[in-house]
Amino acid sequence: MSDEQSIQKDDAEEKEQMERHTKLSIFMHWFNAACWLFLLATGIGLIRNADLQPVGGWWTDMMRGIFGGGANLLLVHEIVGILWTLVFLVYVIAKAKEVVPFLKEVFTIDPKRDVLWLVNKGIQMTLGYKALYKLDGILKGRFGYKPVIPDQGFYNVGQKMFAIPSILGGVVIVVTGAIMTASNVMLENTAPVQWAILIHFLTVGFVFAGLLIHVYMASIAAGERPAFISMFTGKVPQDYAMHHHKLWYDEVREGR
C-alpha cells in the first residue's frame, strides 16, 4: 500500500475506534487503583514509630482516628489486602487467556528501539524537541543516536517501565504482606517477619514513585486524553493508536 493511499484511508478512519481494553481488564484496573490507594493510606497509618514514619505522626493519628484505633486499622488493612490478593488470583487463573498475552507484551523489550525511545521521549517531555536536535548535533550519530521517537507497540516502553515494577512489586507486596499477616497466626521464626516489614515498605515506596508518573501521564499529559478515556470505554480512536502505538496499530490492521 502506497503512502498516499494509506494517508487517505487513515483520514477516512480517523474517528473510528479501536478496541483496546476489555470490560474486565478496565474493572481490574480501577479495582487495583482503589485497593492501592486504600492500602497505601492505611498502611502508612500503621507506622507509629517516628523514625520509620515517612509522612508524619499526624497521618497515623488521623488514620487511627478514622478507623477507631490502631488495631482496627490493622484489621481493615489486612482484610482489604487479602481481598485484593484473592481477586487478582482468581482473575489471573480464570482469565489466563487475557493475562498471559498481557504479561508477554509488558515484559517484551526491544533494547535498541526502547532505550532510544526512553531517552528521547524523556528529553522531549521535559526540554522539548529542540533539545533532541541539540543532542544530535553534539553526538553526531555516535552510539547510534538519532533524534527520533521510535514507534511503539500496545504499550510504549515508558508504560512498561511502570508496568514491570508494578507487577513484580505487587507480587513482593503480596508475599511480604502474607508473611506479616501469617506472623501471629502460624509463624515461629520472627526474622522473616522483620525483613518482610522493611521490604513491604520499600517496595510500596518505589511503586508509589512510579505511580506519580503514571497518574501525570494519564490525567494531565498533553495528547494522552484518549488513553484516559479508554480506561472507561475500552476504545481508542484510530488516529490516536496510530500516533502513539504504531506497531500495535499495524498489527491490528494486518489482522495478526
Place this chain on the structure above:
Amino acid sequence: MKTQLAMVVDSSLCIDCKGCMAACKVENKVPEGHWRNWIKNDGVDFSMGETFSRMHFQPGNCMHCDVPTCVHACPTGATYKDEKDGVVKVDERLCIGCGSCIPACPYGARYRHPVKKIVDKCDFCDHRRARGELPACVITCPTKARAFGDINDPDSDVSRMLKDNKTVRVVNRESDTRPNIYYMGATAPLNWPVRAQAPTPIRWWGDWAKQLVWAVVGINALGVLAMLGKQLFVNDPEPGHESDSTDGGKPVETEETDHE
C-alpha cells in the same frame, strides 16, 4: 505530675522462694518455658568458708522504663508507654508478632507467646489493678521485698522509700533506659543487662530506607513537575509525527501530514 507506677525492691529481703514467679505465672497464664518476672543471683560466695557461704538474690521484672527502647523498636505502636500510669503495655490486637522489641529490651523482659504468637510481658497486673488490687508478685512476696506504687505521688510508700533511702538502678552502660525498678541500698548482680538493639531491618528502615524512598519519590515528583512546567509554559510544536514503519522511527524534521 503524671502517674509513674514503679517498684522499690529491697533485694536483701529476698529469700529466693520463687513465690513472685509462681504467682505471676498463674495470674497471667504465662506459658511453659517463659516467665514475666525473675529472681537473679550473684552466685555463691564461699569466701567465709562453706559454713558461712552466702548469696544475694535480686527479684525483677519489666522495669517500665522512662526511655523504653522496646517501644522505640516497635513499628506499629503496639508496644507503648501508657500515659495514664507510666506502664509499658502491649496492644495484643495491633501486635503482628514481629519480635522487633525483644532484643530491644536490655532486661530480656519480653518473650513471644508460643500460642498467641505475639509479644507478652509484665504489665504490673493491669487487670488486678483495675480491681484495685496489687500486682500478684507484690501481694505474694512473704518477706515484702517488693514495694509498689506511684513514685510521682509524694505520699506513696515508694516515694517515701526513695526519699529516705539510697537506691540504685540496674542498667547497661550503653543502654540507660531509665528503668522504674529501684533497689534499696545495693544489689547484685549488676552486669546482666544487655545492650538494647532493634533488629537490622528496623534499624535500616530508620537509617536509610525511609530516606531512600523519599529520594526516589522526590526524583519522580521533580520529573513530573518538569514535564508539567514544559507543557504549560513552553511552546514546543511537534515537527512531524513520530511514526515510520520502515526503519522503526522517523527524523522529526520530516514533513508529513499530521494526524492530530
